[in-house]
Amino acid sequence: MDTNTVENGLALARAHILAPAGLTESDLERVFSQLLAPGVDAADLYFQLTRHEGWVLEDGIVKEGSRSLDQGVGVRAISGEQTGFAYSDEIILPALLEASGAAKAIARSGQSRRVQAWCQGSGLQLYRPLNPLESLSDEDKIALLKRVDAEARRLDPRVEQVIVSLAAVHDVMVVANSDGRIAGDVRPLVRLNVSVIASANGRRENGSSGGGGRFGYEYFLEGDRWRTYAHEAVRQALLNLEAVEAPAGTMPVVLGPGWPGVLLHEAVGHGLEGDFNRKGTSAFTGRIGERVASPLCTIVDDGTLDRRRGSLNVDDEGTPTQCTVLIEKGVLKGYMQDTLNARLMGMAPTGNGRRESYAHLPMPRMTNTYMLAGPHDPQEIIRSVKRGLYAVNFGGGQVDITSGKFVFSASEAYLIEDGKVTRPVKGATLIGSGPEVLTRVSMVGNDLQLDAGVGTCGKDGQSVPVGVGQPTLKIDAMTVGGTQA
Amino acid sequence: MAQAHNGNERAGLPPQAELEALVALALEEAKRLGASSAEAGASVDVGLSVNVRKGEVDTLQHQRDRSLGVTVYFGQRKGSASSSDFRRESVLETVRAACSIARHTSEDPAQGLADAELMAKDVPDLDLFHPWALSAEEAIAIARECEAAALGADPRIVNSDGADVSTHIGLRVYGNSHGFLGGYRASRHSLSCMVVGRDGGEMQRDYWYTVGRAPELLESAASVGRKAAERTLRRLNPRRLSTRKVPVLYAPEVARGLLGHFIAAISGGALYRKASFLVDSLGQRIFPDFVHIEEQPHIKRGLGSAPFDGEGVATRPRTLVEDGVLQGYVLSSYSARKLGMQTTGNAGGVHNLIIRPGALDFAGLLKEMGTGLVVTELMGQGVNGVTGDYSRGASGFWVENGELAYPVQEITVASNLKQMFAGLRAVGSDVDERGNIRTGSLLLDGMTVAGE
Numbered sequence: 001m002d003t004n005t006v007e008n009g010l011a012l013a014r015a016h017i018l019a020p021a022g023l024t025e026s027d028l029e030r031v032f033s034q035l036l037a038p039g040v041d042a043a044d045l046y047f048q049l050t051r052h053e054g055w056v057l058e059d060g061i062v063k064e065g066s067r068s069l070d071q072g073v074g075v076r077a078i079s080g081e082q083t084g085f086a087y088s089d090e091i092i093l094p095a096l097l098e099a100s101g102a103a104k105a106i107a108r109s110g111q112s113r114r115v116q117a118w119c120q121g122s123g124l125q126l127y128r129p130l131n132p133l134e135s136l137s138d139e140d141k142i143a144l145l146k147r148v149d150a151e152a153r154r155l156d157p158r159v160e161q162v163i164v165s166l167a168a169v170h171d172v173m174v175v176a177n178s179d180g181r182i183a184g185d186v187r188p189l190v191r192l193n194v195s196v197i198a199s200a201n202g203r204r205e206n207g208s209s210g211g212g213g214r215f216g217y218e219y220f221l222e223g224d225r226w227r228t229y230a231h232e233a234v235r236q237a238l239l240n241l242e243a244v245e246a247p248a249g250t251m252p253v254v255l256g257p258g259w260p261g262v263l264l265h266e267a268v269g270h271g272l273e274g275d276f277n278r279k280g281t282s283a284f285t286g287r288i289g290e291r292v293a294s295p296l297c298t299i300v301d302d303g304t305l306d307r308r309r310g311s312l313n314v315d316d317e318g319t320p321t322q323c324t325v326l327i328e329k330g331v332l333k334g335y336m337q338d339t340l341n342a343r344l345m346g347m348a349p350t351g352n353g354r355r356e357s358y359a360h361l362p363m364p365r366m367t368n369t370y371m372l373a374g375p376h377d378p379q380e381i382i383r384s385v386k387r388g389l390y391a392v393n394f395g396g397g398q399v400d401i402t403s404g405k406f407v408f409s410a411s412e413a414y415l416i417e418d419g420k421v422t423r424p425v426k427g428a429t430l431i432g433s434g435p436e437v438l439t440r441v442s443m444v445g446n447d448l449q450l451d452a453g454v455g456t457c458g459k460d461g462q463s464v465p466v467g468v469g470q471p472t473l474k475i476d477a478m479t480v481g482g483t484q485a
Numbered sequence: 486m487a488q489a490h491n492g493n494e495r496a497g498l499p500p501q502a503e504l505e506a507l508v509a510l511a512l513e514e515a516k517r518l519g520a521s522s523a524e525a526g527a528s529v530d531v532g533l534s535v536n537v538r539k540g541e542v543d544t545l546q547h548q549r550d551r552s553l554g555v556t557v558y559f560g561q562r563k564g565s566a567s568s569s570d571f572r573r574e575s576v577l578e579t580v581r582a583a584c585s586i587a588r589h590t591s592e593d594p595a596q597g598l599a600d601a602e603l604m605a606k607d608v609p610d611l612d613l614f615h616p617w618a619l620s621a622e623e624a625i626a627i628a629r630e631c632e633a634a635a636l637g638a639d640p641r642i643v644n645s646d647g648a649d650v651s652t653h654i655g656l657r658v659y660g661n662s663h664g665f666l667g668g669y670r671a672s673r674h675s676l677s678c679m680v681v682g683r684d685g686g687e688m689q690r691d692y693w694y695t696v697g698r699a700p701e702l703l704e705s706a707a708s709v710g711r712k713a714a715e716r717t718l719r720r721l722n723p724r725r726l727s728t729r730k731v732p733v734l735y736a737p738e739v740a741r742g743l744l745g746h747f748i749a750a751i752s753g754g755a756l757y758r759k760a761s762f763l764v765d766s767l768g769q770r771i772f773p774d775f776v777h778i779e780e781q782p783h784i785k786r787g788l789g790s791a792p793f794d795g796e797g798v799a800t801r802p803r804t805l806v807e808d809g810v811l812q813g814y815v816l817s818s819y820s821a822r823k824l825g826m827q828t829t830g831n832a833g834g835v836h837n838l839i840i841r842p843g844a845l846d847f848a849g850l851l852k853e854m855g856t857g858l859v860v861t862e863l864m865g866q867g868v869n870g871v872t873g874d875y876s877r878g879a880s881g882f883w884v885e886n887g888e889l890a891y892p893v894q895e896i897t898v899a900s901n902l903k904q905m906f907a908g909l910r911a912v913g914s915d916v917d918e919r920g921n922i923r924t925g926s927l928l929l930d931g932m933t934v935a936g937e
Contacts, residue, residue: 058758061591066565067582069575086547089569102547105621138589161758197760197871204759206871246876248899248935249728279538280644281681283688361544398864398878402681402690405895407865407878429867429876429897431935481867481876481897483933485728 009129009313010120013184016172017047017071021091025118028176031075031093032115035100036178039079039107042339044177046074046316047091048358053133054167057145060153067133074358075099078340079107087359118176121183123314124321127214127307129186132168135216141166144192144217144226151230152196158241159234160204161197166190168217175318183318189213189309189465191454192220194229198237205243207236211452214307236393236412239424246413246428246482252385253430253478254416256392257378258449261468264299265369265457266397266406267434268292272326272334273352273364273459274341276401283404283435284332292332293438296374299327301336303351303367309453310368310467314351317362321351326369327438338364356462366457370469374444378472381443383419389480390414390421391430404434429481437475445472498529501668504658507576511555512662514580520557520587522598523580524661524796527553527571531654533621537628538647539636545621548653557583561596564588598796599818599828601663605799608792612785613671615699617652624650627676627706634710635680641721642714644681646690651675652700665797673788674700678713684721691716691862696919698786716861719882723892726883726936732857732910733898733932734850736881737917739863740927744778746902747771748835748922749870751811753820762873762903763811770809772906775843778806782836789921795833803829805838838922843912850913850928852887858934859884860898873902879934896936905929 018024028045035043049071056064072089073096084106088095136144145164152162167190174184191212198205209232213219220226255263268284276282284292293299303321305311312321317339325333337345338353341364354365382390390413397408409429414421450469457466504527515523532548553576554567564586568579632648651674658668677694693712695704735743747763755761763771772778782800784790791800796818804812816824817832845853864878876899882889913925 059593061593063590063593063596064563064565065586065590066567067586068567069579069582070569072569082542083544084546085544086549088549089551099547106542106545138585142589161760163758197758199759204764204871206760206869246899248897248933250935250937279646281646281688281690359548359550361546396866398866400690400864402688403894404687405864405878405880407867407897409865409867409876426872426874427867427869427876428899429865429878431864431878431895431897433895479895479897479935479937481878481899481933481935483876483899483901485730485933485935 009123009186010184012129012186013172013174017049017091017174023091023093027093029115031096031100032178034097035075035077035104036114037104037107040077040104041080042078042178044076044175044317046358047174048072049172050357051133051170054165055141055145057149057164060149062142062145070357072358073099075103076361077103077106081344082106083340083361085361115178115180118180118182121181121314121318122320123183123185124304126304126311126313127188130188130216131170132188132190132216133170135218141217144220148194148226148230151227152194152234155231155234156198156238158198158200158238159196160199163195165193173316175316177318181318183314185313187312188215190215190217190219192226192229194233196233196237198241200241203241205237205240207233207240209233209236210454213309213453214311239412243424243426245484246425247389247480248482248485250477250479252388253475253480254381254385254388254390255470255473257445257447257472258469259451260391260394261370261451261470262394262397262408264371264470265366265468266399266408267432267437268299268327269366269369270399271401271404271434272336274335274337274345275364277335278341278345282401287332288334290332291330292435293327293330294441295330296444297327297330297438297441298372300325301352301366301369305368308368308450308467309455309465310366312367315353316355317353319349319351319353321367324350336364336366338362354464356464360462363459365459365464366466368450368467368469370450371471373446373448373471376443376445378445378447381445381472381474382416382421384443384474385416385419388416390416399434405431406434407431425482431479431481437478440476441473442476443474447471498531498654498656498670501656501658504529504656504668505666507553507571508658508660508666510573510576511553511580512660514577515555515557516662518580518584519559520584521560522662523555523557524598525553525555526657526659528655528657532651533619533624534649534651535621535624535628536647536649537625537632538645540629540632542625543647553579555580555583557587558597559587561592561594562587562590563596564590595819595822598661598663599798603798603828604663604665605667605793605797608667608669609783611783611790611792613669613698613790615672616654617674617700619652631676631678631706631710634707635678635714638711638714639718641682641684641718642680643683646679646681648678648710659797661797667793667797669792672698674703676703676706676709678710680713680717682717682721686722689717689720691720696788698788702786720892723880723894725895726893726934728935730931730933732854733929734854734857734859735927735929736859736861737913737915737924737926739860740924741917741920741922742863743905743927744838744840744922744924746868747906748815748838751814753814753816753824755870756814757820757823760871762871766811767814769811771811772806772809772909774809776806776809776909777841779804779839780835780837781839784837787837789835789837791836794830798828798830798832800830800836835921840912840924842914842916842925845911845913847913847915847926850911850926851884853911854884854928855887857884859889875900875902875905896934898932898934900932
């Protein structure tokens with residue numbers, strides 16, 4: 001198959017969306033000529049067609065399955081710092097013209113302008129433009145769910161409940177803007193998740209695991225990857241049955257590699273998004289060039305990683321994604337930008353303009369955010385701690401951009417006593433200050449890992465898939481929110 | 486009526502009969518394709534929202550969302566599908582997609598529609614529909630007034646995340662093959678403001694909002710702005726706390742979340758999976774004996790009011806907790822069958838949960854507590870529904886001698902929800918009615934506060 005090129009990605013996207021609606025380039029020109037009223041500086045049309053499916057196995061049977069189809073077009077008009085937005089779930093010319101009329105009402109009087117000649121935007125080739133819903137037969141999807149369930153139940157008699165879910169999204173977009181650029185992308189995304197409850201001696205605990213990315217379902221079959229998810233979920237649940245109360249107070253914290261990188265997403269990631277810095281509401285506002293982390297820390301946001309959950313060939317404004325250095329050897333280097341905030345701040349867009357769907361406005365959002373590997377052996381890092389916490393798995397996190405305070409909640413953690421990992425402790429929330437916490441990073445491991453492909457980030461009510469990663473790292477002092485004072 | 490509401494042609498809701506016809510079409514098609522039973526829901530939501538920041542419009546958004554969801558049952562095998570496309574051929578395609586799913590799901594004896602005799606017999610008018618004839622210009626003017634009140638409140642208010650005005654109207658229709666077909670319209674309007682303050686040290690932000698079914702129920706723009714500013718100012722120059730065990734007073738805006746955890750723990754889905762710390766707790770004492778919690782689905786203009794639930798089952802007022810003892814679970818027909826019980830009309834959740842207020846207001850509760858922590862904001866998701874273990878980031882105020890002493894931040898509060906519920910000492914009279922859960926402040930016995 002020779003579909004793995006972006007031009008074909010764009011061609012495919014146009015064939016999926018614009019062709020069935022009978023929309024031609026001259027129709028788009030007609031929409032833009034209406035949209036570009038006096039005072040409108042820029043405008044874009046975002047066409048999207050999304051197919052989603054989800055399957056759930058529980059009590060050993062496949063209880064639920066669902067499919068959804070959502071399509072529409074979002075119309076945005078920008079006048080200075082002001083944005084007008086309307087959308088339609090009908091991709092037809094009259095609806096487009098009507099939405100344009102509503103969106104352009106934002107502009108006051110000003111210069112009139114015209115759309116430039118169309119040019120096709122170039123993008124990356126990070127994943128194949130396939131439809132993951134069709135990457136396995138429905139029978140094979142059901143068989144996969146059942147194998148995961150059987151494996152989890154086989155592992156230990158204490159496993160009481162197993163829930164397995166499988167989901168895929170086939171997201172096709174075309175974005176055309178008033179600079180005459182037209183870009184498109186076909187974005188597959190799959191996910192498999194296993195959640196188990198184990199019980200013993202009247203105690204009941206859960207564990208969960210999963211993964212995914214921008215490919216077909218066959219990813220889960222390669223090397224029996226599904227089996228490792230089942231093992232991991234069961235291991236966590238059984239471990240939690242043994243967990244003691246978590247400590248409370250400020251202590252050294254060692255974070256494991258991979259998903260604990262949610263630390264970076266919360267502590268610095270959101271605070272470095274362009275919109276908060278343009279508005280001056282971030283604790284990092286105006287701090288480019290300043291030291292905000294220990295010299296061991298180099299942190300990037302990279303939308304160009306092969307088939308990762310947070311990767312995109314082009315962002316939702318048609319800008320190719322890139323690897324943006326946020327913090328280099330501890331010094332703040334840059335922000336993540338969409339086109340609006342980049343223009344208003346006199347900076348270049350970084351391919352971080354993302355939106356949940358055609359019915360939402362784009363904003364600066366993260367893609368895959370991670371810290372580069374450092375010099376230390378992970379075992380040496382643990383040995384360096386007299387008494388502290390070793391946290392290797394996390395639930396979600398949250399940040400207050402303005403004060404910089406952030407939290408993330410450990411779901412698998414251990415005590416470190418005299419340089420050794422000892423007892424598992426119950427989940428606890430860790431809290432810190434974004435501009436401070438990374439200045440306390442004293443050791444960085446040589447074991448960089450990215451997460452398994454399960455992250456979803458929420459901002460202003462919009463959810464987008466993201467990735468995180470980091471090597472093992474040691475924070476000299478962080479507050480651990482357990483119950484044992 | 487609604488047609489002119491946003492001052493443009495995009496704003497209207499379709500007639501209810503139009504959505505009823507779509508639902509009927511979907512049900513007929515399901516029957517034609519051999520489904521033994523089926524249900525379908527259709528909704529249209531239309532809205533306008535503006536954000537004004539530093540006196541200028543930041544965004545002006547017109548929303549219009551449609552959705553059709555279909556569930557079919559072949560015996561006790563289930564399949565679902567949904568679409569935003571209301572054209573006839575798309576509706577038929579959606580039904581076919583649901584049927585194709587049902588070919589692959591398993592027989593599940595608990596699956597199916599709610600029992601026919603439980604369907605709502607009529608759809609009471611709960612006075613939920615009050616469209617706001619608000620033009621974009623008027624919305625902008627209200628947001629400006631609100632933000633100006635916040636920015637002008639004090640020179641230490643140095644920046645703004647802006648003021649938002651939004652107005653939404655919606656129509657939803659649900660029908661199933663028992664012959665139930667019902668629908669209702671509802672509106673929701675809100676005004677909010679968030680500003681940033683600074684007094685030497687680091688920046689702090691806080692916000693205030695008002696929400697209601699009818700525009701006249703909203704707090705004034707100036708009042709919302711002033712409260713946003715007051716709340717921001719009182720947080721300036723916070724301290725941390727050393728690690729300690731103290732009583733904690735949850736302000737109403739965060740107390741709501743604690744009751745949300747309670748509802749999650751007595752919900753059918755968590756119970757039949759044994760994924761709740763309140764499994765088998767019916768008839769057990771969960772709270773101290775002064776606690777009374779009820780569900781009131783038929784409050785006129787209530788934000789959580791609904792005449793029927795997500796399965797067409799008539800909603801009804803009931804007592805969930807009496808004298809601290811759990812009287813009922815929160816069940817859909819599916820979870821009810823799994824538990825060998827009957828649905829409580831809660832497919833889709835609870836409808837106006839109310840905990841009976843006590844005699845003391847916020848100031849009275851501070852005196853009652855004496856020394857301790859007031860929490861006004863929580864961060865993160867550190868709540869384990871299986872075990873009840875609770876650990877969240879917090880900010881608020883340290884209290885000494887029954888008075889707010891100073892703001893605090895970058896601390897955590899931790900305990901176990903079972904102990905927290907049992908250790909509830911008082912419910913305030915300062916009820917926050919801005920949501921589906923109505924509660925005053927909640928004063929709890931000792932929790933572990935972790936800090937420096």
